[in-house]
Amino acid sequence: MPGAPILEVRDLRVEYATGGGAVRAVDGVDLDVHQGEFVGVVGESGCGKSTMLFAIARLLSPPAGITGGSVVFHGQNLVTMAEKELNVLRWRDLSVVMQSAMNALNPVASIGAQLRDAMEAHGKFTAAQVRERSAEVMSLVGIDPVHLKSYPHQLSGGMRQRAMIAMALLFTPDLVIMDEPTSALDVVAQRSLMLQIKELQRELGFAVVFVTHDMSLVSHFSDQLLVMYGGQVVEVGPTRTVFDTPAHPYSRGLLDAFPSIRGPRVELTGIPGSPPDLGAPPSGCRFQPRCPVAEDDCRVIAPALYQVGAAQSRCLLNDPRRAGAPAAEPDVEVGP
Amino acid sequence: TPSHNSTTTNSTPDDINAPRKKGGTVTISNEQGQTWTCQFNPFNPANYLESVGFVYEPLVFVDLLNNQAETPMLASSYQWSADKKSIVFTIRDGVTWSDGQPFSADDVAFTFNLLKQYPAMDLYSLWTGAGLQSVTASGNKVTMNFSQAAQPYFFNFANQVGIIPKHIWSTGDAAAHPDTWTDTNPVGTGPFMVSPCSANNIQYVANPHYWQAGKPYIQKVEYPAYLDNGPANLDLANNKAQWGSQFIPGIKQFYLAKSANNHTWSPPVTNVAIFPNLDPSHAATSKLAVRQAIASAIDRSKVALIGEGGQQPAANQTGIVTPTFSKYYDASAVSSAGYAKPNTAKATQLMASAGYSKSNPLKLSIITITGYTDWAASLAVIKQELAPIGIDLTITPLAQQTFDDKLFNGDFDLAYYGEPGGPTPYYELRQILYSKNSAPIGKQASFNYERYLNPDVDKLFDQYAAADDATQVSLMKQIGAAMLRDVPIIPVTESVDWFQYNTTDIGGWPTEDNPYAQPSAFSVPDTGQVLTHLYSKSAQ
Amino acid sequence: MTSLLVQPTAATPAPATTSRRGRGGALASLLRNRKATVGLAIFLVFCVLAAVPQLFTSVRDPNALSFVPSQQPSGAHWLGTTALGQDIWAQLVYGARQSLVIALVAGLCATVLSVLIGVSAAYLGGVADEALSMLTNVFLVIPTFPLIIVLATYAGKGTLLVVLIVLVVTGWSYGANQLRAQALSMRNRDFLESARVRGERRSYIIVFEVLPTMTSLILANFLGAALYSVLTAAGLQFLGLGDPNSISWGTMLYWSQSQQALQTGMPLWAIAPGACVALLGVSFALMNYAFDEISNPALRPVRRNRARRTHS
Amino acid sequence: MTIPSQATQAGPPEGAAGQAPLLETRKLTKHFKVGGALSRRNLHAVDDADLTINRKEIVALVGESGSGKSTVARLLAGVYRPTAGEIRYQGRPLTAMRGRRQLLEYRGDVPMVFQDPFSSLNPAYRVSHGILRGLKLHRHDLNRAQRFEEALRVTEAVGLNPAAEILERYPYELSGGQRQRIGFAQALAYRPKLILADEPVSMLDVSIRIGLLNVMARLRAEEDVSFLYITHDIASARYVSDRLMVMYAGHVVESGPTEAVLADPKHPYTQLLLSAVPDPRAPLAVTAEAAKGEPPRVIDPGPGCRFRWRCPLAIDECATVTPLPRPLGPGRQAACHVATADPVPSARTTPVSTSDTKAGADAQPG
Amino acid sequence: MNYVLRRLGFFVLTLWAALTLNFFIPKFMPGSPINALRDRTRGKVSPAALQQMLTAYGFKPHQNLFVQYLNYLGDMFSGHWGVSIGATLGTPVSTLIGQALPWTLGLVGIATVLAFVLGSLIGIVAAWRRGGKVDSILPSVFVVTSALPYFWVGLLLILMLSVWTNGFLPSDFNYDNTLQPSLSPGFIGSVLKHAILPAGTILITSIGGWILTMRNNMITTLAEDYVRMGRAKGLSNRRIMYGYAARNAMLPNLSGFAMSLGFVISGAILVEYVFNYPGLGYLLYNAVQNTDYPLMQALFMLFTAAVLIAVLLCDFATAWLDPRARAKG
């Protein structure tokens, strides 16, 4: 990837304060996003994907709070930024598409009104300008601008998601954060939306951080793939590398959980057990209780991210010292 | 033929009748529980108290508290026929209506004939009950003919009916339905005129055309609406109002102690009594011994003292209200009947004869009206007094409507109640004891709720109408004796005309020494008398 | 007809049950809540007063006119005596029973009625639902207090029974509406569908599958109905529409008002019974609100957490 | 662990010949009234669906959201009464079953597993509640202790260990996967012949899904249970099912042995569906725009193919004549005027090319 | 349209049901206006005359019940409410109501609306400043005030601000009796002064409920994705607070507000009784005490209609503010 990353996340930590103690939902995540890049983030439900995204956009509200780390966007640390400055930057440079458009759109305001809202928060526009730009972005995502007058509940699921994306593209930001924008949709609709996002990205050149729990969905679209487990990044690398040669047993397990519609029919196993409770994560490697290849010291030693070819993996088995390979620095930064 | 010429009856001290200068304002504090409707139709029983006496005047005023002393009002005199079936009024000259029109005998005849035409207006059933046959005017005379001796009704037709102006009531809305006409701007002969009336206050101003020269002295009367006793009493205590007409709890501390000029005088007028159910279907209360026992056991003065806070006097078993009607009262009969003092021993014995004792008590329930706090307190005392003689009394307070229903239909063992009266005990006792006022259990009785049916007593009442004064007194004593003998009801205390007054600026109030009229603001037409006597000290 | 429905503000029962059971039963979590503990404590105190009033006063017949009237508070009469000569403290103590009985019995009956009507309406659906919700809505919209006054005035002497009936008749509709909405939202829950497919009878499903999941709402409703009953009954008695012979706080208020206690220098006579009504009401309200907090954790008081401080 | 053994096997499994299929529907139709009490409009959720499920067979029913899959399952489970058509169970029409007894028996034979593991268990009860109630209703021969034994057995059979402890828990104490297994255990407790599984895994995480599919396969192999497996995930349908039925807007548009249909989809809708499935193991075949539009809500439809607005191959006839299922090869049927029995030559190499279409999304019937 | 029709249908049906109830309840209750009037005239007037009198005023209890019912329904809708047959015998019911209505509207109406508006605002702010000082004490305080009986608060206020302070504030009636109604500052001042205590009572007892429900709704709404979305869009706090969160949180409260009007009336009766305020509540109390059927029935209908109309308006307001409600129809 050329140039410096537009987004640099370092050692990001987020906790939920609960009655039963702190739940560390994001635990030391590092992430780099370059101009125009498509970064896929996958992981099971509850592994902290949404929390991480909201932390990046500084959208967490109590009881969640960022307890450490930095989010540097265009050279500014969002974590320490004042709300006022943040508001200037939001949506112009960094926009968000949320998991469920039904909930993320204000149910009592028309789509047009919500677009206008966003525009008016970032400058003075005449009514005509607003109308024009709104119609423009709506057409961009393939919705008839007549729907600007519609209310969210009057649109189908797919249209709502598209409208959300249209809204995110109002100012042609540098980075769009997407939290499972397609998970409520049908395969067919999902497919067409994905293609559209990719197309828009090619056209407009923004970078995307795309969260999903469906690994196969991003397989064709993302440049970088980040696999999360239990609040941590367990594997990160170029998408194809991760798919072709998954280094972490969890990634392998995930891949093994997808039956194919074209390949030979083989028996798949999935991953037994269930994800860890982030309030009391298991000692050592977090995946260790479900890991088919776990060894004794996995229970004791918390692995770091180890470089494995073009990717990095958080598995002791990938520890170069263990494998006898030349020692790599643990906790290497993401990216080649 | 006895005739009453009333010019001589007024024997009040001079200073009261001495001429006064005009001026000053009186404020009445008499809780009504509602704001004013500003209707002054004197035949509307819901609000005639605000017009009769103030605006409308009767033919003759009868002073109940002073041996029926009569004051000629719109009639300067009258003459009964010998059989008392006909009466001729001589109508006063020189009276004008408050709108300046002259008053005449025609107006009087018109008034009474209107009552015939609209029975709803005939509040005292003159045409239906009293046997009125015709009312005619000729010159300054008005003649009323009755089908029977009508002397007892004199109080009603001469004293209670306010005379209305023909020239107003024979035109327009008033003529179309005089019974429901609102009469918002009443024209009368009385001392005052309404000006103005609002929901919160009626203001009366002196009638410049008033026929009693120089009267009224007071130039303005304020009659504010009170929704509750509390503020009404407060205004009295603070002398914001001078004329009070309601029960004041703890009157000594709350009212009298506030100022040396605060006074109270509440003359007794009727009885508050225990009404036992005499119908045979009520085994216990229809038993004479039980009633006698109750009558003997109750310490009436204690009830009056504790229950009524001493503001109502004790009653006696004859039902003659004393001292108001002492003339009819036979004290010796009472003591010889053994009711002069409470007698627990005798009562216990009587109960024993009926088969009850302290260990085998008679369970009785007495109904009363919710919210009559003094009655409740009285009953509490009665309950305590009846316990030792073997009566276990349950007090059952009922909502007014429910109480009425049960009382009228005879659905009770004992009821605590009081009935209205009149210028002599005859009126109250006839209501209570006359058999035609009764009805079988389950039917509404008009007054005789205890269902006392005694032809002998009926006869006494029948004779009264045509009888002369002395006979009337004797008849009443005989009726008192029946009360002692049969104990049809058990009078406990005497209910009074509530009256409080302030003498800081206002003089001329009726007092015990000079009871020239019933003093309460809810006694009509007595209010007219009081209002023409009051004067402002500061204006003199 | 559904837009009249007041949507229950409580969270859906599933998470509610979850969070409560999760930490050892409804009672335990109630006890952990400060508002609930205060409410419960007040309630228990009144329960004790109601159960054994004779432990707290030597007076046996608090309505008897046994003392010198209108005394100021003293050692002998802690709160003084009434203008009729009754010991105010004794009346207060003995009065707890009726207020409590009214609260509990009326609350319970009204709740049972709400459950019956609300849940059946939701579950039966169709015409039955239309009819029952119509009924509910009519009772909801009709101004109840005037109705109560009319009923209580005419229905005889305002005995306890009459007051109770009146309270139940007018008090059930709000809860029924809530429960119907809640049950309606559950009607097509998979576990009910599952019971139906299993072959369970309708009655079994309503009683054993639907109701247990609504316990928190039902309990909240009971507390609400109890609060309503306490206040309304006291109001009625205050207006003199109760049984003036009974010993209850509302009746005390009625007597004190009719004897002008405030104006005649006996404020305790009016204030003390009112305070008791208020306290009992407050105890129900506190428990109810605490219940809300327990079933909807979002409402609980938050302390600004450590996390937030790092970047604010 | 049992590999889906019938993977290669086409057509009905053994013992089907001469004997009535386990369950069969004829022209099964369900319409719903929509739009308030006064409205006469009908939503055609399922129209004229013929389907057959044989003994020991897993039939997958796929289709987009709203195509009527759940309605079919509910019709079969007896939750809804069909508007028209017939359901025959072991040769006997369902309508012929009289009384609660017989119906209970049917319910015992054909239980249902629900989609949402989070709401399909009553939160107020321990998870054993549903299983024990089911046993009480359907297994009269068992006493209390035996019922508990049986509950333990089925719990273990779906791979939950230790069964005794898990049965004592409340639903919220279990993970989604565990709850869904309880759902299967409930169904299994009746000793059913056929389990109607309505999207039993779609709410679960991918890592857990496959485990449950394996449970289904094993139950078929070991307990001789047939399944109606409803899903919109064709890959998982392929993984477990013997036969595949594709629904679109209330119609069954294609059916046949799973492998055969996937290898050579006849109906354009099946083709579209297949092309949309992402497959990380295969390279992205197209960059072209996928079909626009969404399946119509079928309210009082006229005649004609309901896919015609989105169909790249639509001809005039499609707008006037409703295509009926036609046999197209062994055990295969498709309801399309255009489809032919010949294999689509390019189907394998460029499976999505056919969906490169400009079908008008706005022309849908409302 | 369908929606409007349905709502109107509900309106008519409920009104009809309430009116019918209203017609029959007094019919089957003991007591009669005649007896009440007898008590009022202290028995001086003969029952026969009273009977005649009431007949003259339109009280005809012996008519065929069904005819009465039809007449009654007709009269209720046509506004021919008849004349009072109770303590205010002969006064047209409409006059009585006309006299009392402005006072109740002015006092109870304004106090209630004020409580709703203020309560909602405080609730919104408290929820927005979640965890702040206000928010931490607020629920406890207002849970307590919302459970206090109206009349007791009234009595306390009277005691503290009137009795103990020697009538610092008037504790009864709507204005000083010595004044004539006019627009003079003296009169208006008197009206306001007389309104302070009763209005304060209503405010104190009813504001808590609004604060709490609004706070709870707001907290729930603030956790919604669209609020977070508003932040993501970089909207100002005010815009999010009022335009996004409060507006949505308000919706469920609207119908609650309409419903609460019913409770307002009950509160009004007690408050007006305690403060002897000559409003509708007091009128009703009197009507009941005096068996004044026409007045009772007209008031009852008025109350029901008022609540219904409020519900209807709130329904339409909700529909106007919430497009989803419109769709549900």
Ligand SMILES: Nc1ncnc2c1ncn2[C@@H]1O[C@H](COP(=O)(O)OP(=O)(O)OP(=O)(O)O)[C@@H](O)[C@H]1O
């Ligand atoms: N309010 C909260 N209080 C406590 N813990 C929370 C809260 N919200 C989320 N969590 C925990 O934080 C963790 C991460 O949640 P998050 O929503 O980020 O997961 P996710 O990966 O986005 O899951 P999904 O795929 O289901 O959206 C979860 O384990 C969850 O239990």
Ligand SMILES: Nc1ncnc2c1ncn2[C@@H]1O[C@H](COP(=O)(O)OP(=O)(O)OP(=O)(O)O)[C@@H](O)[C@H]1O
């Ligand atoms: N009880 C019902 N009343 C009215 N319409 C219904 C009902 N149940 C289903 N429908 C409608 O019938 C159609 C088919 O619904 P169904 O639930 O069978 O679809 P599905 O294929 O299961 O969809 P999904 O994949 O979303 O579960 C839908 O348009 C749905 O709205």
Ligand SMILES: [Mg+2]
């Ligand atoms: Mg998420």
Ligand SMILES: [Mg+2]
């Ligand atoms: Mg479905």
